[in-house]
Amino acid sequence: xxxxxxxxxxxxxxxxxxxxxxxxxxxxxxxxxxxxxxxxxxxxxxxxxxxxxxxxxxxxxxxxxxxxxxxxxxxxxxxxxxxxxxxxxxxxxxxxxxxxxxxxxxxxxxxxxxxxxxxxxxxxxxxxxxxxx
Numbered sequence: 001x002x003x004x005x006x007x008x009x010x011x012x013x014x015x016x017x018x019x020x021x022x023x024x025x026x027x028x029x030x031x032x033x034x035x036x037x038x039x040x041x042x043x044x045x046x047x048x049x050x051x052x053x054x055x056x057x058x059x060x061x062x063x064x065x066x067x068x069x070x071x072x073x074x075x076x077x078x079x080x081x082x083x084x085x086x087x088x089x090x091x092x093x094x095x096x097x098x099x100x101x102x103x104x105x106x107x108x109x110x111x112x113x114x115x116x117x118x119x120x121x122x123x124x125x126x127x128x129x130x131x132x133x
Contacts, residue, residue, distance in 0.1 A: 015028060089110050
């Protein structure tokens with residue numbers, strides 16, 4: 001049994017996969033007892049559709065903004081007024097209402113973002129953000 005565990009683990013199988021093939025003993029205990037070196041754990045890519053919580057086009061308001069921040073970073077200046085004061089808070093402002101498109105956002109300070117949204121609301125008569133879920 002130890003030989004089987006050693007061979008399967010060396011071939012790249014996970015401990016869970018080996019455990020499903022071996023009965024009568026815990027694989028982790030066998031590995032410790034017989035000195036089978038464990039591989040260092042590798043971080044899996046769980047971005048976008050690979051994430052088990054991915055909701056695609058059904059994503060909520062916060063998730064849509066987090067996608068922009070993950071792809072384009074935190075805003076640190078305002079494209080409208082040109083300020084880059086580190087004491088001011090900056091946000092990603094959606095330009096056209098297409099929240100799924102991460103390139104449809106601009107960096108703005110809070111004051112410019114509020115003015116921009118108010119002007120867009122007055123022009124279109126519609127909300128400037130998706131309905132929060």
